[in-house]
Amino acid sequence: MRVRSSNKAMGSFVGQRPALSWAVHLSMLFIVFLWLFPTVGLFISSFRTADQISSSGWWSSLSTQEQQRSPIRITGTETQDKGLYVVVGKLFSSEAVVLRAWGTSSKRPNEYQPGATAQLKRGRSLTIDADGRYRFTAQQSQAGKRLPRVFTTASSPPEFTFRNYDYILFQGDNSDSMAKAFLNTFTVTIPATIIPILFAAFAAYALAWMEFPGRSILIAAVVALLVVPLQLALIPLLKFHNEIGIGKGYLGVWLAHTGFGLPLAIYLLRNYMVSLPRDIIENARVDGATDFQIFTRIILPLSFPALASFAIFQFLWVWNDLLVARVFLIDASGQTTVMTNQIVELLGTRGGNWEILATAAFVSIVVPLLVFFVMQKYLVRGLLAGSVK
Amino acid sequence: MTELKLTNVSKRYGNNVEVLRDINLEINQGELVVFVGPSGCGKSTLLRMIAGLEKISGGTLEIDGVRVNDFPPSLRGIAMVFQSYALYPHMTVRENMAFALKIAKKSKAEIKEAIDNVARILQLEPYLDRLPKALSGGQRQRVAIGRSIVRDPKVYLFDEPLSNLDAALRVATRLEIAQLKEQMPDSTMVYVTHDQVEAMTLADRIVVLADQSIAQVGAPLALYERPNNEFVAQFIGSPAMNLLSGTISATGPQTTIRLDSGGTARSNVPSSAAMQGAAVNVGVRPEDFSLGDANAIADSGSAAALFSGQVDITEALGEVTLLYLPAENGRIIVKLPGIHQGLRGQNIALYADPAKVHIFLAGQSLLTYKDHA
Ligand SMILES: Nc1ncnc2c1ncn2[C@@H]1O[C@H](COP(=O)(O)OP(=O)(O)O)[C@@H](O)[C@H]1O
Ligand SMILES: [Mg+2]
Numbered sequence: 001m002r003v004r005s006s007n008k009a010m011g012s013f014v015g016q017r018p019a020l021s022w023a024v025h026l027s028m029l030f031i032v033f034l035w036l037f038p039t040v041g042l043f044i045s046s047f048r049t050a051d052q053i054s055s056s057g058w059w060s061s062l063s064t065q066e067q068q069r070s071p072i073r074i075t076g077t078e079t080q081d082k083g084l085y086v087v088v089g090k091l092f093s094s095e096a097v098v099l100r101a102w103g104t105s106s107k108r109p110n111e112y113q114p115g116a117t118a119q120l121k122r123g124r125s126l127t128i129d130a131d132g133r134y135r136f137t138a139q140q141s142q143a144g145k146r147l148p149r150v151f152t153t154a155s156s157p158p159e160f161t162f163r164n165y166d167y168i169l170f171q172g173d174n175s176d177s178m179a180k181a182f183l184n185t186f187t188v189t190i191p192a193t194i195i196p197i198l199f200a201a202f203a204a205y206a207l208a209w210m211e212f213p214g215r216s217i218l219i220a221a222v223v224a225l226l227v228v229p230l231q232l233a234l235i236p237l238l239k240f241h242n243e244i245g246i247g248k249g250y251l252g253v254w255l256a257h258t259g260f261g262l263p264l265a266i267y268l269l270r271n272y273m274v275s276l277p278r279d280i281i282e283n284a285r286v287d288g289a290t291d292f293q294i295f296t297r298i299i300l301p302l303s304f305p306a307l308a309s310f311a312i313f314q315f316l317w318v319w320n321d322l323l324v325a326r327v328f329l330i331d332a333s334g335q336t337t338v339m340t341n342q343i344v345e346l347l348g349t350r351g352g353n354w355e356i357l358a359t360a361a362f363v364s365i366v367v368p369l370l371v372f373f374v375m376q377k378y379l380v381r382g383l384l385a386g387s388v389k
Numbered sequence: 390m391t392e393l394k395l396t397n398v399s400k401r402y403g404n405n406v407e408v409l410r411d412i413n414l415e416i417n418q419g420e421l422v423v424f425v426g427p428s429g430c431g432k433s434t435l436l437r438m439i440a441g442l443e444k445i446s447g448g449t450l451e452i453d454g455v456r457v458n459d460f461p462p463s464l465r466g467i468a469m470v471f472q473s474y475a476l477y478p479h480m481t482v483r484e485n486m487a488f489a490l491k492i493a494k495k496s497k498a499e500i501k502e503a504i505d506n507v508a509r510i511l512q513l514e515p516y517l518d519r520l521p522k523a524l525s526g527g528q529r530q531r532v533a534i535g536r537s538i539v540r541d542p543k544v545y546l547f548d549e550p551l552s553n554l555d556a557a558l559r560v561a562t563r564l565e566i567a568q569l570k571e572q573m574p575d576s577t578m579v580y581v582t583h584d585q586v587e588a589m590t591l592a593d594r595i596v597v598l599a600d601q602s603i604a605q606v607g608a609p610l611a612l613y614e615r616p617n618n619e620f621v622a623q624f625i626g627s628p629a630m631n632l633l634s635g636t637i638s639a640t641g642p643q644t645t646i647r648l649d650s651g652g653t654a655r656s657n658v659p660s661s662a663a664m665q666g667a668a669v670n671v672g673v674r675p676e677d678f679s680l681g682d683a684n685a686i687a688d689s690g691s692a693a694a695l696f697s698g699q700v701d702i703t704e705a706l707g708e709v710t711l712l713y714l715p716a717e718n719g720r721i722i723v724k725l726p727g728i729h730q731g732l733r734g735q736n737i738a739l740y741a742d743p744a745k746v747h748i749f750l751a752g753q754s755l756l757t758y759k760d761h762a
Contacts, residue, residue, distance in 0.1 A: 279475035282442050287489035287540070288463030297488075301479045 042365070045358035047160035053354045066100060066155040068109060074126070074136050074147040084137045087147065091132035097156045099130050109151035120148060128152075164359035176350060178363050180335075181342035185319060185364075187250060188329065188338055192257035192318045193311055199258065200265030201307065205295045207266065208273040209281055219270070225263035233259070234327050241328065249336070253329040260324065261314050272306035273299055308378030316368050339364040391454075392418040392577040393439065393544055398448035400434055408434050411602050412448065416544075421570050421578040423588040425624070426598035432581045435598070436546050439579065440469050453543055463492075468537030469546040472553060474529045476521040476536075483517040486536045503539045510572065511535045527558045534569070545578040551587065567591055585625055589613075597621050619752045622672050628711070628722045630747070632670045633696065637748075640664055644748060644755070646671050650716060652739075653693040656746035658755045669755070671695075672747035675711070675724035681738040694738035695746075696721055703733045712737075 044058040052061060076089040091099070103111035104118055104126065112118050114130035123139035126148065136147065168178045206212070207219050237259070241252045276299065284294045300307075318324075322340040329336050337345075343360050350356045372379070393416040400409040409431045416422050424432045437443040439450060441462035449456050457465050468489075477485050483504055490500045508514045511531045521529055530550060537545055550566075551559045567590065570578060582588055588595050589609045597604040597612065597620070604624075605617040616622035616630075623629040633654070639645035640660040646669060648654055654671045673695065681694055698714040698721070705711075705728060712723040712732060723739060748755040 277473060277475065279471040279473045280477060282462075283469065283471060283475040284477075284488070285442065286440060286462040286467065286469050288492045289488075293492060298477060 039365075039369075042358050042362050044160075045354065046164055046362045047162070048355060049161055049163070050353060050355050052159070053358075061160075062158055064155055064157050066153065068151070068153045071106070071149040071151050073149045074134060076136075078142060081137075084139070085141050087136040087142070089134055091128065091134060091150065091152060092154065094156065094159065095131070096159065097132060097154050099128060099132055099152055099154050101153045102128050103151045104148050106151060110153055124148075126150070164355050165363075168356065168359045168363060176346060176356060176360075178339060178342055178360050181337050181339045182363065184336055185338045185340075188253050188257075188325065189315060189318045191250075191254045192261070193315045195254060196258045196261040196265050196314060197307060197311055200262055200269050200310070201300065201303070202295070203262075203266045204269035204273050205291075205299055207270045209294070209299075210291060222263050222266050222270075226267060228263075230260045230324070234323075238327055248329060248331045250329065253325060256324050256328045257314075257318050257321070261317075265310050265314065268310050269303060269306055272303055276302055305378050308375055312371060312375050312379050315371055319364075319368055390418045391415050392420075392452065393579070394449075394451040395439075396449045396451075398435075398438065398450060399446050400431065400438060400443065401446040407601060409438075409598075409601055410447075414596060414603065414606065416577060416579065418577050419575050420593045421580060421591060422594050422596060423592035424579065424581045424596045424598055425583060425585055425588040426604075427624070428583055430598045431601065432583070432598055433548055436469075436548055436579060436581050439465075439544070440467055440546050441465050442469075466543035467546055468540045468542035468544075469548065470533045470537050470550050472549040474521075474533040474553075476529055476532055478521055481518050481520055482513060482524070482532050485521070485532060486539050489536070489540045503541075507535045507538045510538070510569070526554050527562060530554065530562055531565075534566070538573075543577060545576060547578065547580040549582055550580075551582070552584070563587060563590060585627065589625070595625075597624060599624070615754070615756060616672075616747065617754050617757050619670065619672070619749045622747060622749070622754075626674055628675050628724065630672045630674050631721050632672050632749070633716070633721075634668065634670055637664050637667050637669055643743060646748065648696070650696055652695045652697065654695050654741070654746055655693075655743045656748050657743045658746070658748045660748070660755060664750070664755075667750060670749040670752075672749060673741045673745065675722040676709075676726075677741050677745035678723045678725075678739045679741070680723075680725070681740050695741050697736065697738040699736050700732050700734060703729075705730075714739075 041058045044061060045053055048058065048061060056065065056067070072091050074087060074089065076087040079086050079088075099114045101110035101113060103109040104120065105111070112128070114128060117125050117127040119125050124137065124142075126134060126136050128134045128150065132152075132154075134150070168176065169182075170179070171177060207215060207222070237256060238248075238252075241247060241255075246252045246255070280298060280302075281294055284298050289297065320340060322338075322344070325338045325341060329338065330341055339360075343357070343364060346357055346360050393414075395412050395414045398409065398412040399407070401407050412435065424435060426432050434443060438445050441457070441460060445458050450458055452465055452467070462469075477488065480488065486504045486507065487500050490503060495503075504517070505514075508517055511534065513528070513531055513535055516524060516528060516532075521532065524532065530553075533550070547566075551562055554562060566580075570576075570591075580587075580591060592609050594606060595609055595612055596606050599620045605612060605621045607615075609625075612621055612625045616625065619632065623632070633648050633650060633652075635646040635648035635654065637644060637660060638647040638653075640662050642657075642659045644656050644658055644660040644664075646654045646656070648671065654673075656671070678695075696714070696716070698716065700712050701715050701720065702713040703710060704713075707728065708726070710725045710727065710729045710732075712725065712729075714721040714723065714737070721739070750758050
């Protein structure tokens with residue numbers, strides 16, 4: 001009896017697992033989609049022109065589109081040919097656009113097939129081919145008169161441009177350029193990631209493995225600092241920086257990020273290091289290693305996952321930071337602007353130019369994405385550290 | 390020559406938790422001494438004090454004639470093998486073994502020679518470039534031992550080195566350690582275990598720890614044959630020695646005890662006349678009992694039975710048969726060689742050779758009893 005009931009329990013447990021894993025997979029899919037949709041959208045939009053963005057969504061830009069276009073007025077220089085006044089030209093700038101139908105009146109925009117000739121009033125006629133070449137003829141000179149408008153329905157293949165990137169990154173003289181901000185952001189981020197890790201690793205080792213009076217009070221203080229909001233420290237710290245002569249600048253922002261990042265760094269790294277087996281460290285001590293040797297040869301290599309995962313966090317947080325940069329770095333000259341700040345400015349000056357904004361935004365997320373994909377293995381390992389033996 | 394000398398060593402945690410006190414012990418060069426005792430009795434603590442990983446709260450520790458109480462582990466000339474092996478997981482076997490030598494700034498050639506030599510002895514050559522995670526438990530154990538050998542220490546310290554291995558491997562590795570000891574006759578080893586088989590088979594001398602101090606020190610068979618006290622008597626040997634309460638009824642070169650359970654025990658342990666009537670415990674190992682007819686207990690004189698009763702449970706192990714007889718406190722265990730069937734439920738009488746009967750007065754063997762009063 002007992003055996004059978006336990007069998008049944010096991011059966012139902014096993015039976016639940018596929019359902020559970022389906023639920024997990026579905027929610028994973030949902031999250032992936034939630035993340036992918038805006039990211040891919042931003043990516044694609046950054047390669048489109050202002051016209052494309054305003055006329056269709058990014059999801060439709062991947063396939064050939066047939067759509068009615070805004071009316072185009074015939075223009076060109078008039079020539080004389082066999083007593084007729086002739087204007088020739090081309091409707092579309094791109095070779096890839098194919099005309100499907102056209103008309104000269106807004107009421108019947110699809111009146112004519114490509115290649116057909118429309119007879120207009122006052123002896124004028126217009127022929128348009130599938131590739132958009134037109135030939136307009138008239139009995140009298142049309143100089144000074146308005147030529148007719150053409151309504152077109154055309155299909156265009158996917159079309160992307162690098163012009164936005166060229167504008168944002170390589171036209172160094174314009175005030176919308178992200179190039180300088182990009183470099184500045186690196187100048188802020190790399191030291192602001194490395195310095196706290198360096199300090200925190202040493203501190204974490206001492207707090208985890210060295211005996212000294214007041215150790216537990218220090219640990220408690222670090223934990224307490226975790227919950228202090230950094231806004232509290234902005235003004236006093238800035239005043240302090242001004243008083244000791246650092247002022248606004250890279251050094252100030254590095255120190256600020258280091259200070260704000262240290263509690264979490266020390267806390268995470270100490271927890272990880274404490275979980276390393278005591279026997280290994282004692283064995284190193286018996287082997288004659290000093291604390292410094294234990295730290296560099298045993299603890300640091302073994303703590304790599306934790307170091308990497310904190311580095312990713314700190315890097316992303318500093319990269320995306322606007323507040324600390326505004327307070328401690330960016331001055332009136334604008335020479336030290338960072339990307340987050342530059343995007344805010346673009347929103348003000350180029351609020352309507354979505355292609356510019358999308359490109360700027362994508363430039364600013366491309367590095368975090370790269371960092372994340374390259375380091376994700378360590379991120380996961382570092383977060384799971386200690387929970388799985 | 391004395392390699393390791395502990396004088397009045399004690400260990401306290403904080404101010405009131407006393408883990409060890411009054412440890413006095415001398416270990417000679419070339420000896421393999423095993424610390425045994427129940428779990429939590431302070432074996433590891435004592436070993437770690439010798440290693441320098443734990444502060445010595447009182448007394449002195451000398452290694453090779455030098456007081457080393459305040460020396461860091463690396464200056465004591467010891468090497469330690471941990472229960473968990475404590476291999477450096479990010480280093481290959483070779484790097485693990487080279488670590489201490491590199492720290493000691495030995496030359497490359499010297500390091501290589503030492504490692505190759507040890508790897509040959511321990512048959513680790515094929516694994517030198519592997520990481521510890523790619524080794525089996527037994528191989529890791531050998532690396533841990535090899536790592537201590539390359540340092541050529543004065544004293545080897547082992548803390549339950551076999552307890553993470555499965556039963557078969559444990560026996561094999563135990564034999565390997567015994568062989569290794571034979572190859573290095575001059576090296577001194579201190580070996581901690583809670584397993585009395587390991588202690589009996591490996592030790593030159595056993596130190597039994599109990600109740601915060603040393604219960605007895607002696608050669609394995611000495612502990613078995615002449616335990617100083619009830620604790621050692623019951624700790625060494627399996628199943629544990631039977632204890633029966635009684636009073637001394639006749640003293641002299643032989644002692645006779647009238648047991649509370651009605652039997653009579655006779656022992657070759659001498660007693661003084663002053664002990665007449667003293668309340669004692671008689672100890673008989675399960676394997677020292679012999680069977681007799683239950684009806685014989687009525688007879689007085691030389692044929693008097695020690696104990697009689699009904700067999701309650703039998704366990705047949707093949708090479709021996711265990712009989713359990715209910716007694717006033719617990720059960721009497723009898724170990725008979727060979728296979729015995731049909732004894733369950735039978736009334737039997739138990740006899741013992743007077744040479745194998747131990748007497749304990751106030752927990753201490755009558756052989757060594759000193760009146761504290
Ligand atoms: N840091 C400590 N503080 C207080 N008591 C401790 C500490 N470390 C060990 N002990 C106590 O010391 C005793 C001996 O421990 P240990 O030497 O590990 O025993 P074992 O003989 O099983 O190796 C145990 O009772 C343990 O509770
Ligand atoms: Mg122990």
